[in-house]
Amino acid sequence: MLRYILHRLVLTIPTLLGVAVLVFLMLRMMPGDVVEVMYRSEGANVPPAVIEAEKKRLGLDQPIPVQFVKWIGGVLQGDFGYSMWTGRPISYEIGIRLELSLQVAIMATLLAMLIALPLGTLSAVFRNTWVDHVIRVVSISGLAVPSFWLGMIIILLLLIYFHWNPPLIFTPFFENPRENLSQLIWPALAVGYRYSAVVTRMMRSTLLEVLQEDYIRTARAKGLRERLVVVRHAMRNAMLPVITVTGLEFAFLIGGLVVTEQVFNLNGIGKLFVDSVSRADNTMLQALVLLVSVCYIAINLVVDLLYAVLDPRVRYR
């Protein structure tokens, strides 16, 4: 077991390194840099000497390998450096926005689980009946509707029926939970719909597989009520892949947030990402992408290890 864990841990190192190198190279390949963007927005005729000095200050004049080693050295010590745009530490800039995005993400996950587990189960149990068809159409729609458009439609409906507009200021949860929840539930719903669709489909397909296992037949043969067969025997065994997909989607929620935060006027990680792209704020982008990828890899690793703990066959393969 320990050997397996070590093996998996060692395997993540090249992946992490690959991610770091790729992020770094991609950003250096982008046309234009932060200094240009900054002075172009000033609209003034800035003398080249000033631009050179600014580039030197940000370390952009050094060869790319040197820049990379400096950056990765800092990251390994937990120092992500400073935003090239605001000049403040990256960890500070991310920190002030993380609370909001994380809360939306957690609320979306809870919503998704709450919707997906019962729907997926019903869909599998009543396979090929109208119940299944309706649920499948609802969940395939979830994958089709763009979350940012769903957000706009939600705002529109709230405006028509409740004369509610998304507030311009974010209220932290511990300051005023009611205000906070009424503000964030809608973006959570907008990104949560797609999320719940993914989980519903996973729940349905794994449950269908599990329901064909021998032990389900045994449970039925010994006269167990169907409800108990489904809840105790089938659902429990179907949960693992469902949890995996939930975890991986969680890491990728940033993708949904990137567009949804724009619609709801939320100043979170997603908006920070889009803003940093247009500002060519490389240090910020490196940190953000690395953060998301590390989350994804970590969740993947935890899931793999969990599988190994629960299913001894995996360990010896």
Next chain:
Amino acid sequence: MSALPDIVYRVPVRRHPVVTFMQRQPLGAAGLIVILVMIVAAIGANWIAPYDPLAVDYANLLAAPSAAHWLGTDSYGRDVLTRIIYGARTALAVGFLSSILGSVVGAIIGVASAYFGGKIDLTIQRLMDVILSFPIIVLALAVSAILGKNIVFGIDANLIIAIATPMVPTVARVVRSSALAIRELPYIDAARVAGYSHARIIFRHIVPNVTAPFLIMLTAFVGQAILLEASLSFLGLGVTEPTPAWGLMLTGAAADFYQQAPWMIVFPGVAISLAVFAFNLFGDSLRDWLDPKIKL
């Protein structure tokens, strides 16, 4: 002696596979019909659309749906219905081209990885892992920002590359696992013993046997590609004005005025959702029909 009962032979009716598909997969058939309607709209946009998609009409800014403008007009007075019909061109062109590109490149990588095995396989798989650990939209955003714009025949070729890139590792993985199973079959050994070249074994013996997963992934990705294009255009990194594109119709002035003129955003969004829905439905049914074991 009693008469023997007549023997009734039931000869199975041979139907065209398309007909069988329509009967067994009604949901998929519905998807297919929507897709066909879209294709007709895209090809015949010049004849079907009531207005010129670029015609600005300052007398009718933000006009509500009416007999003249069925779905209303936008902030330049352009007809929304017309722009949705023309937008089908952009959506389909980008959707099909990028998913074909992504699936072909992914399939080549997957087959090569499975066939050659060993160190090559390990290296390719690690690289695919790296790419897979980027969120799709982040990767597409980055690629599109790096490559800039490169308009060929009215379509941004680099946008297609940007949308195709995140598909590659997924296709490569699925195709690889199918190809791995085939590699172990006796007829591949036979082909090797017969002294055939790598290329011949790959293209004549392995590739035909991985077409089912390949086709399934291809259709599934058209919908995703349309959605991704809409998101990128929404963020201003996809298709640019004045090209009619659904994602683009939801941004800019539409985002500012949609509370006064909801038709500006409602209908393009419905178009995106319906298109992606149709492709997903069709792709899903195709998978159930060809190979239910494939997981996307």
